[in-house]
Amino acid sequence: MKIVIGHKSPDTDATCSAIVYAELNNAEARIMGPLNKETEYALKKFGAEPPKIWKGEGDEFILVDHNESEQSIGDYSKVIEIIDHHKIKIETEKTIKVHVEPLGSTCTIIAQKHFEKLTKKQAGLILSAILSDTIVFKSPTTTKTDIEIAKRLGEKIETNEKEYGLELKKAGMSLEGMSVEQIIKKDYKEYTLQGKKFFIGQVENADLKETLNIKKQLLTEMKKMNYDYVLLMLTDIIHEITELLIIGNETKIGKVFGKIVKENSITLPKVLSRKKQVVPQITKQFS
Numbered sequence: 430m431k432i433v434i435g436h437k438s439p440d441t442d443a444t445c446s447a448i449v450y451a452e453l454n455n456a457e458a459r460i461m462g463p464l465n466k467e468t469e470y471a472l473k474k475f476g477a478e479p480p481k482i483w484k485g486e487g488d489e490f491i492l493v494d495h496n497e498s499e500q501s502i503g504d505y506s507k508v509i510e511i512i513d514h515h516k517i518k519i520e521t522e523k524t525i526k527v528h529v530e531p532l533g534s535t536c537t538i539i540a541q542k543h544f545e546k547l548t549k550k551q552a553g554l555i556l557s558a559i560l561s562d563t564i565v566f567k568s569p570t571t572t573k574t575d576i577e578i579a580k581r582l583g584e585k586i587e588t589n590e591k592e593y594g595l596e597l598k599k600a601g602m603s604l605e606g607m608s609v610e611q612i613i614k615k616d617y618k619e620y621t622l623q624g625k626k627f628f629i630g631q632v633e634n635a636d637l638k639e640t641l642n643i644k645k646q647l648l649t650e651m652k653k654m655n656y657d658y659v660l661l662m663l664t665d666i667i668h669e670i671t672e673l674l675i676i677g678n679e680t681k682i683g684k685v686f687g688k689i690v691k692e693n694s695i696t697l698p699k700v701l702s703r704k705k706q707v708v709p710q711i712t713k714q715f716s
């Protein structure tokens with residue numbers, strides 16, 4: 430059995446790229462954890478079933494939307510292909526197929542190659558992933574190709590992509606009924622840099638006030654976590670600003686961004702993308 434699998438703490442791009450690429454390749458899609466609200470909303474909207482949670486099954490794996498081992502299945506010996514838009518950080522024993530491009534989402538790469546073959550359901554899922562990863566084209570990771578492909582997908586499914594993007598983001602940003610721990614782990618990635626374990630989470634919001642109101646509780650919970658560094662981006666996507674909460678060597682993280690840390694946080698105007706505006710800067714400092 431061939432399995433297409435997205436990264437841990439699955440988001441809309443990881444999930445939708447797994448579903449669509451599995452359908453195009455006679456394979457089965459899997460996810461590595463429960464879906465977030467945004468992804469649930471997208472799947473429901475376009476009539477897609479949530480993939481099963483991966484429990485170790487499969488003979489051959491295709492990894493989508495990730496390649497680093499921290500975010501992956503652990504064993505690369507059965508990996509035959511990778512499609513991704515993150516930087517490459519792997520070592521494999523044999524030659525495998527790799528398609529990586531600096532585009533806004535993994536789904537953009539898939540759409541670019543298979544546009545004509547896409548059903549309406551698949552087009553809807555791919556559009557959702559592009560809008561999600563590019564934060565409706567506001568993220569600096571957005572490329573011309575993402576905008577063009579999203580427009581064509583919107584035409585294909587007769588949907589205004591920007592309006593749908595905001596609808597999708599709104600569905601995903603609601604923090605209602607979530608515990609502090611669930612909020613912190615809503616969307617996170619783990620990294621090991623210079624032997625230090627990092628947790629970098631992101632909570633998108635339409636207004637920073639909502640998350641800043643619970644800053645104390647967030648920090649208390651973050652302190653309990655078993656990492657050298659726990660960073661949490663509170664990102665206001667409307668006003669395009671991030672408050673970065675920091676547990677670990679706060680001064681060192683502050684320096685990365687040229688800021689003085691106050692009460693475990695710094696304000697980063699115009700920062701929306703973890704992948705482009707936070708992770709590379711920290712990686713540089715810790716290498």
Ligand SMILES: [Mn+2]
Pocket residue numbers: 442443494514533534535562
């Ligand atoms: Mn992605």
